[in-house]
Amino acid sequence: MTYAEFNIDNYKIEFFNSLFGNERILVNKTEVSNKFSFIGTKHKFDLSSNHFILSSSFKALGKRELDLKLEKNQKLIENLNIDLNPNYRIYW
Secondary structure, X not given: OEEEEXXXXXXXXXXXXXXXXXXXXXXXXXXXXXXXXXXXOEEEEEEOOEEEEEEEEEEOOOOOEEEEEEEEOOEEEEEEEEEOOOOOOOOO
């Protein structure tokens, strides 16, 4: 399931998250980070001597949201707040 897509310079950065908590970051269809998280994590990767961090944060109480922050060289360049489908559930 794709949640977000960022177009920075000549790069297409995609964020994927599965129902089982597996988060993947693809840059131009090449995986640069893969982590497991139910509440959020930070993905760090480098592109053309620039340092990127894509942070995810899952809010399960109240309105179910996924907050994504993309930083380039320690500066916030984009912040997305995504409402999740009410049928999206985490199964333990």
